[in-house]
Amino acid sequence: MTIDRLTEQKSYFSAELLAWYRRHKRDLPWRRNRNPYHIWVSEIMLQQTRVDTVIPYFHRFIEKFPTTEALAEAPEEEVLKAWEGLGYYSRARNLQTAVREVHERYGGVVPSTKEEVFSLRGVGPYTAGAILSIAYNQPEPAVDGNVMRVLSRYFLIEEDIMKGSTRVTMEKLAQELIPEGAAGDFNQGLMELGALVCTPKSPNCLTCPVMAHCAGRAAGMEEALPVKKKAKPPRPERRVVSLILGDGPNAGRILVRQRPAEGLLARLWELPHTEAPKAGENAPEAPLAAAAAHEALAAALAADGLGLGPAAWLMHAEHTFSHIRWDMEVYVCRPEPSPLGADVPPLLPSHYRWIRREDMDQLAFPNVFLRILDTYFES
DNA sequence: AAACCGGGGGC
DNA sequence: GCCCCAGGTTT
Incomplete structure (x- = not known):
């Protein structure tokens, strides 16, 4: 046998x-x-x-x-x-x-x-x-x-x-x-x-x-194996990011917020950002106008009760997840001057926080925001 | 079965 | 730029 x-x-x-x-x-x-x-x-x-x-x-x-x-x-x-x-x-x-x-x-x-x-x-x-x-x-x-x-x-x-x-x-x-x-x-x-x-x-x-x-x-097949269906490419998302510098009692601090408990990057901290208006079908790669970026950002922050002052473009950043690709423009901003004066900043929703750079040691940030903050603090 | 969920290293 | 990595959960 x-x-x-x-x-x-x-x-x-x-x-x-x-x-x-x-x-x-x-x-x-x-x-x-x-x-x-x-x-x-x-x-x-x-x-x-x-x-x-x-x-x-x-x-x-x-x-x-x-x-x-x-x-x-x-x-x-x-x-x-x-x-x-x-x-x-x-x-x-x-x-x-x-x-x-x-x-x-x-x-x-x-x-x-x-x-x-x-x-x-x-x-x-x-x-x-x-x-x-x-x-x-x-x-x-x-x-x-x-x-x-x-x-x-x-x-x-x-x-x-x-x-x-x-x-x-x-x-x-x-x-x-x-x-x-x-x-x-x-x-x-x-x-x-x-x-x-x-x-x-x-x-x-x-x-x-x-x-x-x-x-x-x-069989000479070692390079061809394993057979694996190709993954779908990540969908692009255009985003505008704000690096907001505090004044008055918040001088020397930046504004960060905590993400929701569910979903992408759950409970991690980040710079405030929002999805920018979609580019036109015929010009998907056209750069986002600064005015449009500021408008989108101001609208998003206004929904949380924060006014946004003038913004200056800082940098471009990209970050690819397994299913989404963030195409980001980062702006350095100031809060809108408070009607009660700089010493009395407006109240913020509880998931927002003004922090110093040292405070980042306690909070977890996604890498893309660590890179942006490193770039800012080193310049 | 397909989508969602990060980030980096190797080539 | 693409692949894919000592995958699991949700829909």
Whole structure:
């Protein structure tokens, strides 16, 4: 009786990849122990974010919130500040929500069953598998972008990896491949191979531990895989931004506001800004007239009870999110002189605040506003 | 299934 | 400029 070819290809892959990982694994901060909380934090930070970006954030975060209890008890604004610049801020708020749940329901111990881990806020199929396999060495698959790329090449799978059904197929396959008793190392090896060898472009097949049985390589398809439908381009939005300098008791301060609790950049702080009138269909790239910019800004601020004085153009800024592209013109402004005199500034809605530059240490700003403020303060 | 949700690095 | 990254939630 002969072992069929697919079975041989699988067992070869499992054994060689595991051995390769144990020889080549990088020394990463979250690999220094098996603290489930550390593993968890690292996996949330690593969602859609590169290892090199995460490392300094991980160190600072664990230093500031060393335990689930510390994170559960921290003010949300401190957590957001620690996340500032990482993006996808719902990850931070969901993580704190989930940690509080771990305290209320599981006595502060990160649970170790699939149902319980998966039910935690911000923990989906990938992260649940990662926590269970890496922290608890349970034989659960952890299929991320790296794993889909590696498996699609090695097994020559041409399904669109953007489809949910493909991920399910990959999870079944990945689970079958886990060597007995080595789920954590194997899953990390799969991702490590994707990050270091089986890269999206120009994979280093000649150094790959499983090249000998790689069907994608044998077919000359490694560069064409995985098959992935193209994403829609982000829709453009033209925005006008105000950097408002205070006078009277607010001299030396700038006006900032906190974003709503839901939606884009939820609860982060920003310079007041508003969407500018759409450019005409026939001239979408025409520069926005200064007068039109001031009018839009003044109208938006008037709705919050603040009058806007003259404005001087400062800079252009662009920022691209996954689904929106902000095309911004920034103006330096003064408040409209108060009818009661400069010593009695008008009352502001509670989500606005006059701050000094030092106060920014306490508030989380999206990177695009940090860049604008840096430019202003350095000029 | 598609949209929403950031930001940066590599080429 | 484009891709895509140790994805999850909502609609």
